[in-house]
Amino acid sequence: SAVISQKxxxxxxxxxxxxxxxxQVDSQVTMMFWYRQQPGQSLTLIATAxxxxxxxxxxxxxxxxxxxxxxxxxxxxxxxxxxxxxDSSIYLCSVETGGETEAFFGQGTRLTVV
Amino acid sequence: LAKTTQPISMDSYEGxxxxxxxxxxxxxxxxxxxxxxxxxxxxxxxIIQGYKTKVTNEVASLxxxxxxxxxxxxxxxxxxxxxxxxxxxxxxxxxxxxxxxxSGTRLLVRP
Numbered sequence: 001s002a003v004i005s006q007k008x009x010x011x012x013x014x015x016x017x018x019x020x021x022x023x024q025v026d027s028q029v030t031m032m033f034w035y036r037q038q039p040g041q042s043l044t045l046i047a048t049a050x051x052x053x054x055x056x057x058x059x060x061x062x063x064x065x066x067x068x069x070x071x072x073x074x075x076x077x078x079x080x081x082x083x084x085x086x087d088s089s090i091y092l093c094s095v096e097t098g099g100e101t102e103a104f105f106g107q108g109t110r111l112t113v114v
Numbered sequence: 115l116a117k118t119t120q121p122i123s124m125d126s127y128e129g130x131x132x133x134x135x136x137x138x139x140x141x142x143x144x145x146x147x148x149x150x151x152x153x154x155x156x157x158x159x160x161i162i163q164g165y166k167t168k169v170t171n172e173v174a175s176l177x178x179x180x181x182x183x184x185x186x187x188x189x190x191x192x193x194x195x196x197x198x199x200x201x202x203x204x205x206x207x208x209x210x211x212x213x214x215x216x217s218g219t220r221l222l223v224r225p
Binding site for chain 1: 146148155156157158159160163201207212213214215216217218
């Protein structure tokens with residue numbers, strides 16, 4: 001199993017600013033992912049955070065808007081850049097440990113852009 | 115990755131058995147079927163996973179017919195705390211394991 005800590009848990013930000021969300025795992029994991037969940041909606045995969053290389057983005061998401069870092073096997077950050085009210089969502093970090101068939105999720109970061 | 119179709123919402127009462135069916139007509143040979151549960155303000159949580167026939171754990175049962183084009187999550191004797199969104203996902207464990215979520219089923223358990 002894996003325990004995931006996301007920071008901050010919530011934030012209210014001004015449009016045009018950027019917010020960096022941190023994801024810390026209590027053990028080394030093979031795969032880390034970032035998701036977005038808009039109000040009342042399902043989860044949408046933003047990107048796969050690759051250790052030591054550039055993240056792999058899904059269609060509709062670009063690095064300039066959502067830069068991702070993964071400096072080691074237990075930590076990743078997602079930055080939401082130049083925010084607009086449309087970016088108001090919950091952002092979730094997910095990991096897969098390699099030895100289990102289930103994925104683990106953080107509690108999420110609730111972002112409100114005003 | 116195979117697309118899934120689930121009912122948008124379901125209502126039940128405490129103590130009843132709830133069955134949520136998921137359709138995945140394009141499931142591939144290597145795909146597994148996995149169900150996640152999500153409470154408000156929390157990330158999804160793994161419930162159960164299966165490949166074929168029936169799987170049971172302490173939380174739920176998963177029924178998969180021979181053609182694997184659908185599956186049914188069965189929650190025995192639900193309680194108010196089972197009110198949540200339930201997601202059915204299909205995918206290969208050999209892939210990068212990125213999870214593609216469908217719309218999910220919003221289950222409301224009434225007293």
